[in-house]
Structures are given as C-alpha cells and as structure tokens.
Amino acid sequence: MIHFKSQIIKLIIRIIIFLAVLASLDFICGGILEKLYFNQKTGLFYRTTYGLEKTNAEVLIFGSSSANHHYSPVVLEKQLNLTVYNEGRDGMDILYHTAILKGILKRYTPKVIILNIAPNELTTSNGYDRFSILLPYLRKYPEMIDVLRLKSKYEKIKCISKTYSYNSMLLTIITGMIPNKEKSFIDKGFVPLFDTLNTAKTKISTLVNDPKLDTNRVSFLNQFIKISKEKGIRLYVVFSPYYFSDINTTSSIEVVNSICKQYKTPIMNYIQDSSFTKREEYFVDGGHLNINGATLLSTKLSAIINKDLLDCKLEVLTPNK
Structure with a gap:
C-alpha cells in the first residue's frame, strides 16, 4: 500500500x-x-497592426479585398486635403472590421470612414474560422472576443496559451520580417493591382444574390454604423464596381440600405456604374479593379465626399482620452 x-x-x-x-x-x-x-515591417499583419496602433489618419478605409485594392490614399488625399490610411484586408468582412474599428477608437477618432461592403457580405456562407487572425490582439483589445467567440465559445480559454494566438502564422511572420518588393508598391495600406483583364482568356462570373443572411453579420454592421454615428465620424458606405452584373442589388445590399437609412448614412452603389461596366482596362477580374480603375473610383468618390464634407464642416481630429 x-x-x-x-x-x-x-x-x-x-x-x-x-x-x-x-x-x-x-x-x-x-x-x-x-x-x-509586432516587429514586422511589411505584409498583412504589419498593415493591420499599423492601422490599429500607429496611424492617425483623418480618413480610414475599411473592407475586404475591394477596399484593399480599390481606394488610393494618394488620390483621396489630394482631392480631400485630408490624411488617409487604407485598413482594408483581403477575405475579411464586417465582423473583422467592427473589431478593428473598436480597437482604433480606443486610441483616436478619425473624421471620415469609407466602408466598402461586398454585395453578399452579410450572408452565412463565409463562416468564422478566418477571424483567428485577431487572436494576437486579444490581450490588448479584449473587446475583440465578441468576434472570436463566434468561432468558438472556448476561444478565450485557449488564449491562455501564448503560442495559440500565433498558430499557423510563423511563415507569414518570418516573411513580414524581411523587406521585399511588395513594400515599394504599398501606399498607406493600399495594395494596387497592375494586371489588366483579358476577357478572351478569363471567364467572367456575373454577380448573383445569396439570400441566406447571417444575423451576426447584420448585427455587427449595425454596430459599426451606430458607433461611427455616436463618435461623430462621417461614414460613407460603398459598393464597388463590377465588370458586368445583371443585378444592382442583393439581400445583403437591401439590409445595408435599410440600416443606412435608419442612421442617415450615405451610400454609393457603383456595381453597374457605366464608367466601369465592360471596361477591361479598369479590371483585373470580374470584381476587382486594377490601379487605373482604383484611381478612377477614388477620384469619383472623393468628389462626392468633398462636397458632402464642405456641408458637414467636420471638426478637428482629436486623440481619444
């Protein structure tokens, strides 16, 4: 015994x-x-960290790949006479953007936000696993748990492990530590695309409606717009151009229109804009503009915003206390 x-x-x-x-x-x-x-000098993670912790730009751009590739800070700054940073990130949607916005607002409040929304952004087809990229920021920005909890209710417990936050990121982290040619192309978060669409070689898919709405994404869009309104930020919601589309609206767009109407938020829908429709020289594929298309869209958008801002008479940017 x-x-x-x-x-x-x-x-x-x-x-x-x-x-x-x-x-x-x-x-x-x-x-x-x-x-x-947090010591990376380039790449996806670096751009997110810079937007969260360093930029004091008066205009911030949010959205997925369309935001990342369609809005040129150089063009917008020249037209608006305001500093601009592009916080867009490929593959992300309103859940991610709301988490990032809340983090940024702990530090300072921008004057203007441009929110690019994909035509089917509020649907259930996207899932939640991709939001693990927010894990490295959770300790400093605990409010991000609202998004991460959608991935798993045990996410906060898992984060007791310090290495868990960086799972599957090592290669990207190492790449971000090495200066590369991408850095010379990136302009204040904006990543331009330089190819030109060749319809003879590329099959173009037209926009289709996905009716399966996700209540979580609808709720977070409402949060994003409400927070912007409460903070006195002038918010513009934009739907980017398509090379060709039979429809100009979707179930997601109808919800966006309804929420924006409630908060009196301006919407610009360029999906079927004749300046872009079937103009190969402005696209790299059916839904993404190249540098020429991005320059044109940024110019057109800045003209509308500039006129609106003159009416708004926005006050001077001040850091949050």
Whole structure:
C-alpha cells in the first residue's frame, strides 16, 4: 500500500514537472512569436497592426479585398486635403472590421470612414474560422472576443496559451520580417493591382444574390454604423464596381440600405456604374479593379465626399482620452 502511494506521488510530481516545462516553453515560444509578430515591417499583419496602433489618419478605409485594392490614399488625399490610411484586408468582412474599428477608437477618432461592403457580405456562407487572425490582439483589445467567440465559445480559454494566438502564422511572420518588393508598391495600406483583364482568356462570373443572411453579420454592421454615428465620424458606405452584373442589388445590399437609412448614412452603389461596366482596362477580374480603375473610383468618390464634407464642416481630429 505504501509502495503504491509512493508511485502515485511520483507520478503526480512528474505530471506537475511536465506541465511546468510545457507552460514555460509555451511562455517562451509565445513571447518570441509575439515579439516577431509586432516587429514586422511589411505584409498583412504589419498593415493591420499599423492601422490599429500607429496611424492617425483623418480618413480610414475599411473592407475586404475591394477596399484593399480599390481606394488610393494618394488620390483621396489630394482631392480631400485630408490624411488617409487604407485598413482594408483581403477575405475579411464586417465582423473583422467592427473589431478593428473598436480597437482604433480606443486610441483616436478619425473624421471620415469609407466602408466598402461586398454585395453578399452579410450572408452565412463565409463562416468564422478566418477571424483567428485577431487572436494576437486579444490581450490588448479584449473587446475583440465578441468576434472570436463566434468561432468558438472556448476561444478565450485557449488564449491562455501564448503560442495559440500565433498558430499557423510563423511563415507569414518570418516573411513580414524581411523587406521585399511588395513594400515599394504599398501606399498607406493600399495594395494596387497592375494586371489588366483579358476577357478572351478569363471567364467572367456575373454577380448573383445569396439570400441566406447571417444575423451576426447584420448585427455587427449595425454596430459599426451606430458607433461611427455616436463618435461623430462621417461614414460613407460603398459598393464597388463590377465588370458586368445583371443585378444592382442583393439581400445583403437591401439590409445595408435599410440600416443606412435608419442612421442617415450615405451610400454609393457603383456595381453597374457605366464608367466601369465592360471596361477591361479598369479590371483585373470580374470584381476587382486594377490601379487605373482604383484611381478612377477614388477620384469619383472623393468628389462626392468633398462636397458632402464642405456641408458637414467636420471638426478637428482629436486623440481619444
């Protein structure tokens, strides 16, 4: 009996030592990954961190790949006489943008936000797994748990592990530490595309309606617009041009229109704008503009915003206390 108890005690001690070593390794490795992550000089993660923690631009641009590739800060700054940063990120939607906006507003309040929304952005087809990219910011921005909880109700518990926040990110982190040619193309978050659509070689898919709305995404869009309104930010909601589309609205767009009407938020719908429709020289594919198309869209949009801002007489930008 005594021998059995002795064996149990030894086993418990070994387990405790193993867990202690595991926790130490997690803390050390997680700390290294954290330092590498927040010291990147280029790439996706760097641009997100810069937008969250460094920019004081008077105009911020939010949205997925269309935002990232369609809005040129150089053009907008020249027309609006305001500083601009493009916070767009490929593959992200209103859930991500709302989390990022809340983080930014802890530090300062921009004058203007341009929110590019995809025609089917509020649907259920996108899932929630992609939002794990917010994990590195959770300790500093605990409000992001509202989005991460949609991925898993245990997400906050998992984040006790420091390395968990950086799962599958190591290669991208290392790439972001190395200066590369991408850096010379990026202009204040804007990533221009330089190819030109060739309809003879590329099959063009027209826009279709996805009617399966996601109540979480609808709720977060409402939050985004409401927060902007409460903070005195002038918000513009934009639907980008398509090379060709049989329809000008979707179930998502109808919801966006309804919410924007409630908050008296301006909407610009360029989906079937004749300046872009079937103009190959402005596109890289059916739904993404190249640098020429982005310049034209930024010019057209800035003219509308400039006129509106003159009427609004926005006050001077001030950091949040």
